[in-house]
Amino acid sequence: xxxxxxxxxxxxxxxxxxxxxxxxxxxxxxxxxxxxxxxxxxxxxxxxxxxxxxxxxxxxxxxxxxxxxxxxxxxxxxxxxxxxxxxxxxxxxxxxxxxxxxxxxxxxxxxxxxxxxxxxxxxxxxxxxxxxxxxxxxxxxxxxxxxxxxxxxxxxxxxxxxxxxxxxxxxxxxxxxxxxxxxxxxxxxxxxxxxxxxxxxxxxxxxxxxxxxxxxxxxxxxxxxxxxxxxxxxxxxxxxxxxxxxxxxxxxxxxxxxxxxxxxxxxxxxxxxxxxxxxxxxxxxxxxxxxxxxxxxxxxxxxxxxxxxxxxxxxxxxxxxxxxxxxxxxxxxxxxxxxxxxxxxxxxxxxxxxxxxx
Amino acid sequence: xxxxxxxxxxxxxxxxxxxxxxxxxxxxxxxxxxxxxxxxxxxxxxxxxxxxxxxxxxxxxxxxxxxxxxxxxxxxxxxxxxxxxxxxxxxxxxxxxxxxxxxxxxxxxxxxxxxxxxxxxxxxxxxxxxxxxxxxxxxxxxxxxxxxxxxxxxxxxxxxxxxxxxxxxxxxxxxxxxxxxxxxxxxxxxxxxxxxxxxxxxxxxxxxxxxxxxxxxxxxxxxxxxxxxxxxxxxxxxxxxxxxxxxxxxxxxxxxxxxxxxxxxxxxxxxxxxxxxxxxxxxxxxxxxxxxxxxxxxxxxxxxxxxxxxxxxxxxxxxxxxxxxxxxxxxxxxxxxxxxxxxxxxxxxxxxxxxxxx
Numbered sequence: 001x002x003x004x005x006x007x008x009x010x011x012x013x014x015x016x017x018x019x020x021x022x023x024x025x026x027x028x029x030x031x032x033x034x035x036x037x038x039x040x041x042x043x044x045x046x047x048x049x050x051x052x053x054x055x056x057x058x059x060x061x062x063x064x065x066x067x068x069x070x071x072x073x074x075x076x077x078x079x080x081x082x083x084x085x086x087x088x089x090x091x092x093x094x095x096x097x098x099x100x101x102x103x104x105x106x107x108x109x110x111x112x113x114x115x116x117x118x119x120x121x122x123x124x125x126x127x128x129x130x131x132x133x134x135x136x137x138x139x140x141x142x143x144x145x146x147x148x149x150x151x152x153x154x155x156x157x158x159x160x161x162x163x164x165x166x167x168x169x170x171x172x173x174x175x176x177x178x179x180x181x182x183x184x185x186x187x188x189x190x191x192x193x194x195x196x197x198x199x200x201x202x203x204x205x206x207x208x209x210x211x212x213x214x215x216x217x218x219x220x221x222x223x224x225x226x227x228x229x230x231x232x233x234x235x236x237x238x239x240x241x242x243x244x245x246x247x248x249x250x251x252x253x254x255x256x257x258x259x260x261x262x263x264x265x266x267x268x269x270x271x272x273x274x275x276x277x278x279x280x281x282x283x284x285x286x287x288x289x290x291x292x293x294x295x296x297x298x299x300x301x302x303x304x305x306x307x308x309x310x311x312x313x314x315x316x317x318x319x320x321x322x323x324x325x326x327x328x329x330x331x332x333x334x335x336x337x338x339x340x341x342x343x344x345x346x347x348x349x350x351x352x353x354x355x356x357x358x
Numbered sequence: 359x360x361x362x363x364x365x366x367x368x369x370x371x372x373x374x375x376x377x378x379x380x381x382x383x384x385x386x387x388x389x390x391x392x393x394x395x396x397x398x399x400x401x402x403x404x405x406x407x408x409x410x411x412x413x414x415x416x417x418x419x420x421x422x423x424x425x426x427x428x429x430x431x432x433x434x435x436x437x438x439x440x441x442x443x444x445x446x447x448x449x450x451x452x453x454x455x456x457x458x459x460x461x462x463x464x465x466x467x468x469x470x471x472x473x474x475x476x477x478x479x480x481x482x483x484x485x486x487x488x489x490x491x492x493x494x495x496x497x498x499x500x501x502x503x504x505x506x507x508x509x510x511x512x513x514x515x516x517x518x519x520x521x522x523x524x525x526x527x528x529x530x531x532x533x534x535x536x537x538x539x540x541x542x543x544x545x546x547x548x549x550x551x552x553x554x555x556x557x558x559x560x561x562x563x564x565x566x567x568x569x570x571x572x573x574x575x576x577x578x579x580x581x582x583x584x585x586x587x588x589x590x591x592x593x594x595x596x597x598x599x600x601x602x603x604x605x606x607x608x609x610x611x612x613x614x615x616x617x618x619x620x621x622x623x624x625x626x627x628x629x630x631x632x633x634x635x636x637x638x639x640x641x642x643x644x645x646x647x648x649x650x651x652x653x654x655x656x657x658x659x660x661x662x663x664x665x666x667x668x669x670x671x672x673x674x675x676x677x678x679x680x681x682x683x684x685x686x687x688x689x690x691x692x693x694x695x696x697x698x699x700x701x702x703x704x705x706x707x708x709x710x711x712x713x714x715x716x
Contacts, residue, residue, distance in 0.1 A: 077645065082439070082471040082642075112473075115643075152666075156663050227585065241673065246498075250498075255652070287443060290609075294611075298606070301615050302615075305511055308570030
């Protein structure tokens with residue numbers, strides 16, 4: 001999330017150019033490369049760095065290893081007027097996510113609401129991308145997905161759920177959408193690694209050692225706590241569980257506890273991740289379509305609230321849209337690790353190197 | 359939540375008898391009285407005491423004051439095959455909640471999924487009741503509602519959202535449903551009062567004083583913190599915000615910040631609370647209906663996880679179903695304050711007093 005001074009910033013267009021070229025060279029078809037690029041660049045522009053450009057080298061490894069099919073045979077079946085199933089053919093989760101939300105949105109346009117369960121998929125990056133895709137069509141969108149185990153159950157001592165995110169977006173007339181995109185743990189796993197690298201203590205109540213006891217020392221961490229910590233983690237774990245029911249259970253896939261680890265070492269076997277995308281038409285409920293005006297008044301009330309110690313309160317998404325505006329103007333930063341990884345991709349895949357902004 | 363030894367326990371049937379009689383005398387029609395009784399007894403049996411029998415005297419006051427219509431003209435309009443709007447006619451939120459979920463479930467049976475926004479309603483008690491009503495029909499259910507302001511925004515200093523609960527339930531073959539029912543604050547407001555009464559400190563990161571600073575001293579508390587506390591309250595606040603969008607915004611009602619307080623003093627003016635109920639058919643997604651078997655395997659995996667320090671991990675709802683079994687056997691406890699309040703209701707409304715279990 002840090003925008004600390006960096007020597008290396010790229011424009012979103014240059015980043016897109018590079019990603020599309022690299023993905024094509026590594027064997028992704030055009031729609032896969034476009035979906036992955038759209039999702040990663042969206043996340044990087046908004047400051048969701050954990051799910052942005054830093055993941056490209058990982059996805060290339062998964063593609064080259066055979067875990068992910070670069071030209072997947074995805075198959076959508078509409079089961080009832082408001083529901084469907086997408087078999088993602090072990091392709092990129094990003095293509096699966098956008099495709100599923102598009103079908104959900106098509107059904108919503110027709111019958112007011114639509115939802116698609118997605119099976120045989122893979123990591124889809126930031127869940128917010130797909131909720132946002134619905135909001136960009138004027139619909140309310142919800143997207144969730146399971147992942148491999150990093151998070152304890154409440155009072156558990158072994159990782160069980162993934163960080164199982166919930167993303168929810170809604171259109172706002174004349175503004176960027178309302179956008180909530182949250183893991184059901186307090187912090188993402190890579191925060192532990194970042195804090196460890198700089199010798200910093202973690203916040204309290206976010207992580208635990210191998211016996212399930214809370215620790216703030218990164219090198220002792222064996223698992224994340226669910227949102228709510230030791231006292232109220234039954235809420236975060238319950239939300240993670242809801243995500244699991246909507247994703248793996250509805251789609252008939254393995255639950256997160258049984259998924260192969262995202263990080264490998266096996267980069268050959270498809271992981272069978274699952275997602276769930278729902279879209280609804282805001283004008284299909286109360287007569288007279290009060291939604292746009294109510295949304296405007298609600299956000300006006302929210303943003304007018306006084307902050308603690310001079311802080312500014314924000315609506316979900318405000319921080320991300322601010323970051324996007326800043327990064328669209330100043331470029332997207334790459335830290336030294338990402339610069340090295342991108343230089344290596346350019347070299348091994350014989351693609352012109354990523355050019356920094358002047 | 360305490361089942362500490364009590365002199366006074368009642369059977370659920372006696373409690374139902376008493377509630378129905380009291381409500382009829384106070385002017386509720388049969389369907390309103392039945393819905394309210396069903397919801398309160400469901401909550402009390404499951405141990406959700408904050409939303410159980412203790413609220414009956416409050417609802418009677420709201421009914422007699424004219425805030426709530428005892429014989430409401432509720433009107434449902436199906437707007438599209440999967441969506442509708444329920445004008446609850448300022449009646450009991452419990453009747454509105456059950457009615458809305460029934461319509462959502464009817465639409466789900468037909469097109470795979472259904473959702474209903476509810477406007478002109480009132481406090482509906484425990485959100486879990488309505489999610490559960492869907493699960494009892496073999497559907498996945500989601501119910502949310504807004505409420506008057508008790509909870510800070512992240513980094514805010516003035517209560518803005520209500521405790522805006524999220525309830526989610528799913529059927530489990532041969533077992534009680536999966537049931538998550540959670541406020542988007544860490545604790546309910548009445549926990550502050552309970553702790554104050556016994557001179558106990560609150561947990562850390564759950565409440566704040568009038569400047570928005572965290573406090574653990576009940577008498578200093580002016581607001582609840584959103585789930586996640588000072589560091590991660592943007593998640594709890596974001597969930598509360600999602601609830602607000604689905605309830606007040608979709609239904610065209612006032613957002614929670616502008617609602618009259620539940621506790622009065624005005625018991626005459628309808629409050630215009632709003633809800634949102636969604637139902638979906640688990641067999642309308644992946645071909646071959648894998649849901650029952652996947653749900654069974656997921657819960658088996660979950661319940662087999664080791665606990666910290668010998669604790670037992672639980673699936674959402676397990677604690678509630680245990681409590682329900684115990685209370686169905688031993689009766690539902692009434693503390694001395696509730697005993698007094700119920701005795702007063704019996705006297706003022708001329709209804710035979712609540713009889714304790716022998």
